[in-house]
Amino acid sequence: MITERLTEPGTLVQPGTPIFRLQNTTRIRVQAKVAEQDATRIRVGYPVWIRRYAEPNRVYAARVSAIFREADPNTRTMIVEAILPNSDGRLSVGEYAEMRIGLRGDSRSALTVLQRALQYDEHQRPYVWVVEKVHRHTHQPTTYYCTMHPQIEQNEPGICPICKMELVPKEQPADYIARRRYVKVGLSDGERTEILEGLKAGDQVITFGFANLVEGDPVFPTEWTTRGPRQITPPQFQPSTPSHGGHGH
Numbered sequence: 001m002i003t004e005r006l007t008e009p010g011t012l013v014q015p016g017t018p019i020f021r022l023q024n025t026t027r028i029r030v031q032a033k034v035a036e037q038d039a040t041r042i043r044v045g046y047p048v049w050i051r052r053y054a055e056p057n058r059v060y061a062a063r064v065s066a067i068f069r070e071a072d073p074n075t076r077t078m079i080v081e082a083i084l085p086n087s088d089g090r091l092s093v094g095e096y097a098e099m100r101i102g103l104r105g106d107s108r109s110a111l112t113v114l115q116r117a118l119q120y121d122e123h124q125r126p127y128v129w130v131v132e133k134v135h136r137h138t139h140q141p142t143t144y145y146c147t148m149h150p151q152i153e154q155n156e157p158g159i160c161p162i163c164k165m166e167l168v169p170k171e172q173p174a175d176y177i178a179r180r181r182y183v184k185v186g187l188s189d190g191e192r193t194e195i196l197e198g199l200k201a202g203d204q205v206i207t208f209g210f211a212n213l214v215e216g217d218p219v220f221p222t223e224w225t226t227r228g229p230r231q232i233t234p235p236q237f238q239p240s241t242p243s244h245g246g247h248g249h
Contacts, residue, residue, distance in 0.1 A: 039078035113192065117205050117206065118185065
């Protein structure tokens with residue numbers, strides 16, 4: 001395909017003078033400038049996903065075909081290249097696209113959590129908050145007391161003899177509590193992070209509402225919507241049916 005005419009019609013040219021610039025567009029080279037520290041982790045054959053701005057809902061899959069290891073002295077980046085077939089001419093030379101590069105050559109299942117759920121302690125050790133079910137001993141009685149007169153306590157519901165207010169449970173029973181779980185992290189795509197150690201499939205990880213959590217806090221799992229938690233407060237305590245309490249997740 002002729003992509004550029006370099007000489008005007010009627011011009012007398014000498015042997016070796018370029019007249020046209022030709023391109024074979026049946027295969028397109030897609031290149032990305034990658035930060036030096038990231039490019040050193042990439043290998044030929046690693047998977048690549050390419051999205052054109054002209055087709056935001058379509059993703060092209062390819063493999064890394066070449067890595068130019070010489071870093072640009074100004075930007076400290078290296079060029080990573082992939083080749084896409086273009087027999088239908090859909091792709092245009094010179095257009096911009098988004099390239100996502102996998103950091104593993106093979107595809108395997110991995111345990112991941114949302115990036116926002118990952119926290120770090122004062123020693124920069126990563127951890128997440130998980131929901132743990134409480135196994136209560138049914139033979140232990142619940143203590144009821146008066147919020148206005150804490151000295152008034154008894155082992156069954158009733159009325160405060162001083163202010164006539166209804167007694168409330170001293171410790172609100174909860175079905176779930178929050179536990180800090182230290183983890184070993186792997187790769188991340190900015191949205192989800194791979195967990196290598198510390199979690200197992202089926203663990204419930206708290207992704208919202210953990211800003212003020214402390215170890216052992218009662219938690220109340222609830223669905224999270226675009227407006228926040230669907231249910232703000234846990235069900236009211238019923239002596240015959242223990243309720244939930246605490247933070248949302």
